[in-house]
Amino acid sequence: MSEMGLVLQGGGALGAYEYGAVTRLLELGWQPRAVTGVSIGAINAAAIAGAKTGRIAENLDRLWKAITLRQVPWLLPDHQAPLSIFGNPNFYRLRTDFYRLPQWTNLCDTSPMLNTLTRVCDFDLINDPRHMRLSVTATNLRTGRQQTFSNFLWDHHKQVEVREIRRESHLSRCTHLGAEHILASGSLPPGFPATVIDGEPYWDGGLFDNTPLAALLDLLHEDEIDSLPIFVINLFPSDGREIPTNLAQVHERMTELSYQNRFWTQYGGSAGLQCFVEMLAQLQGALPKDSPVRKNPAFAWLRRLRATKNVRVVQITPAGMTGGGADFSPYGVATRYQAGREAIDAHFAKVSPPAVRQAAAVAVEA
Numbered sequence: 001m002s003e004m005g006l007v008l009q010g011g012g013a014l015g016a017y018e019y020g021a022v023t024r025l026l027e028l029g030w031q032p033r034a035v036t037g038v039s040i041g042a043i044n045a046a047a048i049a050g051a052k053t054g055r056i057a058e059n060l061d062r063l064w065k066a067i068t069l070r071q072v073p074w075l076l077p078d079h080q081a082p083l084s085i086f087g088n089p090n091f092y093r094l095r096t097d098f099y100r101l102p103q104w105t106n107l108c109d110t111s112p113m114l115n116t117l118t119r120v121c122d123f124d125l126i127n128d129p130r131h132m133r134l135s136v137t138a139t140n141l142r143t144g145r146q147q148t149f150s151n152f153l154w155d156h157h158k159q160v161e162v163r164e165i166r167r168e169s170h171l172s173r174c175t176h177l178g179a180e181h182i183l184a185s186g187s188l189p190p191g192f193p194a195t196v197i198d199g200e201p202y203w204d205g206g207l208f209d210n211t212p213l214a215a216l217l218d219l220l221h222e223d224e225i226d227s228l229p230i231f232v233i234n235l236f237p238s239d240g241r242e243i244p245t246n247l248a249q250v251h252e253r254m255t256e257l258s259y260q261n262r263f264w265t266q267y268g269g270s271a272g273l274q275c276f277v278e279m280l281a282q283l284q285g286a287l288p289k290d291s292p293v294r295k296n297p298a299f300a301w302l303r304r305l306r307a308t309k310n311v312r313v314v315q316i317t318p319a320g321m322t323g324g325g326a327d328f329s330p331y332g333v334a335t336r337y338q339a340g341r342e343a344i345d346a347h348f349a350k351v352s353p354p355a356v357r358q359a360a361a362v363a364v365e366a
Contacts, residue, residue: 003033005220005230005310006048007213010039010186010206012325013084014235016333017316018044019064020340021233023057028344032056033228034133034219036148036212038205041233042136042185043117049134050121063120066090067113068333081327088328090116092192106193110183117179126177127151133219134177137205137212138184141194146208148172148215149181149197156222156304165218169208172218210236213311217304225307232313233340252324277309314347316340 004025008018018041022032037045044060051059067090072080087093092108125131128151135150146169153174155162165172175181184195184202194201205212211232220228236255244250280302293299317339327333 001029001031003228004030005216005224005228006032006035006037006045007211007216007230007232008035008037008041008044009210009233009235010037010041010188010204011210011235012040012188013327013332014316014325014336015040015044016064016336017235017340017343018233019060019333020337021231021314021344022048022340023060023337024341024344025231026057028348030231032132034216034224036135036137036216036219037185038137038210038212039186039188041212042182042205043113045134045136046117046121046126046182049132050123050126052122052125059120063116064333064337066116066120067328068330069328071330077329077331080329081324081332084326084328088112091328106189107191108193110187110192110195113183113186114179117182121179121182123178135172135212135215135219136177136182136185137209137215138181138187138195138202139205139208140171141201141203144169144208146170146205147200147202148212148218149177149184150174150215150219151177153218154221156225156300159222170214172215213308217307220304220307225304226310228307228310230307230311232311234313234315237315255325274309277306280306312347314343317343317346 006022008015008022011017022044032048035045035048037043043063047059047063048056053059067088069080069083069088071077072083087108089112091113092110093112094108095104095106126134133150133152135148135152137146137148139145140147148170150172151174153162153165153172154160155165163174180195180197184197185205187193187195187202188204188206192204194203196202211234213230213232216230217225244253284303287293
């Protein structure tokens with residue numbers, strides 16, 4: 001069994017791709033040790049950390065069976081994607097209080113998802129970092145800052161577990177996680193209402209950052225920074241897409257561009273990131289142990305970024321994007337689930353470094 005970190009993006013029904021990918025990773029012998037998610041990724045992360053029997057794949061099955069719409073027998077399977085517009089009984093329902101329409105700020109009621117999370121997830125397990133470290137991210141509607149809700153936080157400057165980490169545009173807080181924290185991460189307007197926690201309103205965390213890798217790094221112990229493989233399930237590829245030819249495709253492409261992974265851009269791509277990580281290692285080795293630079297909080301933040309060398313990005317395939325983020329039909333969910341499984345196999349076969357392939361092989365043999 002090999003331990004891993006998981007970063008799960010938001011993308012509505014595209015989360016079925018994560019469902020398939022994580023299930024396949026589990027079959028290959030990988031065990032989540034630290035997981036962070038946003039939006040549907042937060043819901044998947046809660047099902048992973050809160051698997052009541054400890055059987056993660058079974059709990060993901062429970063979740064996705066609950067939020068997959070029923071098959072309409074008289075309609076072709078691949079023509080049922082638009083039916084989500086009428087609601088999803090275990091996820092959201094349409095508002096009917098039309099007399100208040102001028103005051104509406106959202107179109108749907110998400111209380112069904114609160115019930116689903118309570119039914120599917122064991123929140124005692126979710127709040128036990130010894131079982132699994134978990135964080136979910138949301139966007140504070142009042143301040144515009146990213147907020148991380150976590151069951152554990154590690155301060156890489158002080159080298160201790162802490163209750164809160166404040167940065168310029170990001171507040172991380174260790175708290176008792178409930179279904180409302182998971183729901184806050186997926187409160188995407190204008191469809192869903194803001195979720196209020198401790199008097200503060202929160203919208204979907206993907207509005208700020210749809211790849212919450214930084215939140216995962218705050219979950220890692222110092223000895224995991226250099227060694228723990230981190231899988232990012234990338235739901236929004238940035239290239240290789242067709243030019244839109246109708247309004248539906250325009251909206252789909254606009255969504256992809258809004259939520260795509262921008263983590264690499266600040267380093268000039270993955271090759272630039274590798275150079276950056278090597279520079280960090282050289283800097284740490286060259287600095288004297290008594291150098292005042294080592295006591296600077298910014299240096300601790302830089303040292304934390306060494307973990308990025310362990311990031312393995314699993315790219316979504318065209319099959320995984322079938323129907324878009326609103327397609328909770330049986331056909332759409334099953335197609336993306338299978339595409340996620342196949343993407344993991346392709347990842348290990350083609351792009352993973354030898355060390356990770358070897359670790360996977362050892363895990364399977366064990």
